[in-house]
Amino acid sequence: MEWEQHAERLAHQVTDPDSRWLGPVAAVPRHELVPRWWERDRSGGWALRVGEDDPDAWLAAAYADRSLITRVGALHADHAQPDDHPEGRPTSSATLPSLVVSMLRHGRLGDGLDLLDLGTGAGGLTAYAAARLGSERVTSVDVDPYLTGAAAERLARLGLRPRFLALDATAEIPGTYDRIIATVGMPAGPGLRPVLGALREGGRLAATLARTTMILTGWKQADGDVVGRIERDWAGFMLTRSGDDYPPELAELFAHAREAGGEKTSTGRYPVVNVDEAWEVRSMLEVTTPGVETRYETSGRTRTAYLAHADGSWARASAEWTGPPEVRQGGPLRLWDTVERIRTWMLAEGGLPLYGADARVTPDGVVHLSRGRWQGTLGAP
Known part of the structure; x- marks a missing residue:
């Protein structure tokens, strides 16, 4: 050949x-x-x-x-x-x-x-x-x-x-x-x-x-x-894994997020976004709320995003195209509210402080980030 x-x-x-x-x-x-x-x-x-x-x-x-x-x-x-x-x-x-x-x-x-x-x-x-x-x-x-x-x-x-x-x-x-x-x-x-x-x-x-x-x-x-x-x-890379496949995802919680009425219903401020493909937002979400899982699907002009966390928190945001989404959330964390705060921060500042931040990784594996007055950590107990 x-x-x-x-x-x-x-x-x-x-x-x-x-x-x-x-x-x-x-x-x-x-x-x-x-x-x-x-x-x-x-x-x-x-x-x-x-x-x-x-x-x-x-x-x-x-x-x-x-x-x-x-x-x-x-x-x-x-x-x-x-x-x-x-x-x-x-x-x-x-x-x-x-x-x-x-x-x-x-x-x-x-x-x-x-x-x-x-x-x-x-x-x-x-x-x-x-x-x-x-x-x-x-x-x-x-x-x-x-x-x-x-x-x-x-x-x-x-x-x-x-x-x-x-x-x-x-x-x-x-x-x-x-x-x-x-x-x-x-x-x-x-x-x-x-x-x-x-x-x-x-x-x-x-x-x-x-x-x-x-x-x-x-x-x-x-x-x-x-x-x-x-x-x-x-760069977007697959997660490390310790076995033949990744551990089971939060399937039951995502199923619940698809159907549940929610403890809190509101109207979102921004159009529905595929969080995994909004890379800056996804990265900051992991810094602020580690361990969040996300899903995204479309049906015709309807776009729906789901978030779930092992602590039982979940969120569903759904809208027709770029219209304001109906947001339903449950559990101890308000996950979609966190996403919207990050998006507001990004729009207000023209970007997030992650890329270009100083980093120090201590021997315990904790990643300490700082840029200007902002500080964040990943992997802290």
């Missing part, structure tokens, strides 16, 4: 002409890392795509700057049958190359430095890093042994042999490294401690924080703190 011109085009699309990553992106046959993947069909379900069945579509998908979903729930596309239609959330993917390159840049990699890649996925970041740094300098970790095994086999066919480890990075990480890049959403608090322990003094961390789109970068100090900032660009 003649893939080289496709990889060359992709490399020029996602890097600059003088970038040190142009060569690695152009040299890696990305299609070989993603022989099968999932796509949404017309009904909104997941449909299997097999590269060998349509080589032109395979090349088009693999060398587009897009993420390819490789695992939904507990079913990897490599193990699926044509009539399989899994349900659940995506649990692994081949991340879009421009975002991979962005994270590599944030990692400030250089010759002679050891890299830990958290979140092997399809192996794209690992491949680019090994192609530039040398395989002996790269370790890649994923909780799923099939992912690490498949990536190891596919990269070996390309002449790349980094070290792969199948383990839960929120529980343990053997060894220490000069650079750590996480392409999964890392939980602040105890789940971040192993990552901090694996980073050498003077080393650099580049990671996204779970349930946010914030990219945290920082350098490890002699006292064990990682000091840096929240970058002014953003």
Whole structure:
């Protein structure tokens, strides 16, 4: 299969002409890392795509700057049958190359430095890093042994042999490294401690924080703190997981939110928004009200957003197109009121203070944020 011109085009699309990553992106046959993947069909379900069945579509998908979903729930596309239609959330993917390159840049990699890649996925970041740094300098970790095994086999066919480890990075990480890049959403608090322990003094961390789109970068100090900032660009990565699939979501509470009358009914101030795709709002919501789950659906011109929290709080906001929504809420927290306060703050100030904020991560995994007079934390007990 003649893939080289496709990889060359992709490399020029996602890097600059003088970038040190142009060569690695152009040299890696990305299609070989993603022989099968999932796509949404017309009904909104997941449909299997097999590269060998349509080589032109395979090349088009693999060398587009897009993420390819490789695992939904507990079913990897490599193990699926044509009539399989899994349900659940995506649990692994081949991340879009421009975002991979962005994270590599944030990692400030250089010759002679050891890299830990958290979140092997399809192996794209690992491949680019090994192609530039040398395989002996790269370790890649994923909780799923099939992912690490498949990536190891596919990269070996390309002449790349980094070290792969199948383990839960929120529980343990053997060894220490000069650079750590996480392409999964890392939980602040105890789940971040192993990552901090694996980073050498003077080393650099580049990671996204779970349930946010914030990219945290920082350098490890002699006292064990990682000091840096929240970058002014953003990324959306899947959450880390400790098992074969994500824990059950707040299904019963969302079902209740769809039908319940609510303890409080009001008219919202702003049009209904898909909170997960309103990245600044979603990130600030996680800072102010950690652990909120969100859903969004449309029916004709009607837009409805749902929020739920493990403490029993829930909210439903529904409106015709951009009209003022009817809001119903219940439980100890008024979740939609929190969303509206954040949106008011953003409009009044022209933005939120998250991106560009100073960040300090203490050894307990708590992320301390500040910008001007604003302060916030993630992962505090």
